[in-house]
Amino acid sequence: MIGIDWYLALSAVLFIIGVIGVLIRRNAVVIIMCVELMLNAVNVSLIAFASYHGDVTGQILVFFVLAVAAAEAIIGLAIIIAIFRNNLSTDITKINLLRW
Amino acid sequence: MVTYAFVILAVLAIATALAMILNKNTVNSALFLVLNLLSVAGLYLLLQAQFLAMIQVIVYAGAIMVLFLFVIMLLNLDEEVSLFSKFRAKYIVAFLLGVVVFGQIIYSIGGVTEMLPEISPNMEFIGTVEAVGEVLYTDYLLPFEMTAILLTAAVVGALMIAQYKVKNTDQEI
Numbered sequence: 004m005i006g007i008d009w010y011l012a013l014s015a016v017l018f019i020i021g022v023i024g025v026l027i028r029r030n031a032v033v034i035i036m037c038v039e040l041m042l043n044a045v046n047v048s049l050i051a052f053a054s055y056h057g058d059v060t061g062q063i064l065v066f067f068v069l070a071v072a073a074a075e076a077i078i079g080l081a082i083i084i085a086i087f088r089n090n091l092s093t094d095i096t097k098i099n100l101l102r103w
Numbered sequence: 104m105v106t107y108a109f110v111i112l113a114v115l116a117i118a119t120a121l122a123m124i125l126n127k128n129t130v131n132s133a134l135f136l137v138l139n140l141l142s143v144a145g146l147y148l149l150l151q152a153q154f155l156a157m158i159q160v161i162v163y164a165g166a167i168m169v170l171f172l173f174v175i176m177l178l179n180l181d182e183e184v185s186l187f188s189k190f191r192a193k194y195i196v197a198f199l200l201g202v203v204v205f206g207q208i209i210y211s212i213g214g215v216t217e218m219l220p221e222i223s224p225n226m227e228f229i230g231t232v233e234a235v236g237e238v239l240y241t242d243y244l245l246p247f248e249m250t251a252i253l254l255t256a257a258v259v260g261a262l263m264i265a266q267y268k269v270k271n272t273d274q275e276i
Contacts (some may be wrong), residue, residue, distance in 0.1 A: 024124030057223030073258035
């Protein structure tokens, strides 16, 4: 078996890819998908710790993270649809009414 | 055997994640994210978490990504190729920031590397539906019920936000 540090490194790499995606993309839907990628990367490290410790609590936490991710995706997509109806765009640089 | 499977799945996960953030087409991005979630589900299977691997495939790669694809096709986003960021400087800053955060995480993992757990002998017993379900319905029953309330509230809130025209009878006075 491989050590847990490889799982942690993979989790870190996936998380960083998600962060870079949030920073460079301008499409709001893709930004929410990158947030899902980051949540997923954290789940990898949680399950790795749960399995290596032999403790089921980490897997319960992953279950709740999945539920919260589902709720977050639903609300985020509803907000994007509402913005699209007013703006006809999901470009986040054009959604600047509340900036200054 | 496990090492080969880990290497293949890890490379697949990283490659599909990179393809997701670099693809100009939004539908292709969503499909690459589905592939990424499937390879992560394979990693869960390597860690003997069978229940969560199935949940990942059914809920994440199935339900949530179908919702994403519905919204993408509803809004007709695949035409907007110009939504990719144009500024080169933004790429460089984002990449540098990512490298800094990555270095920080790796450094903090390296600081505790002697405290990391060795593999547990009862790893194969904790990932089954029975083991997860027993703990979930005894010790974590209240959070589980609150998750149900959270999901109901999220669906009702999404309906309220995305509704075309909310009827407001107070304004007619």
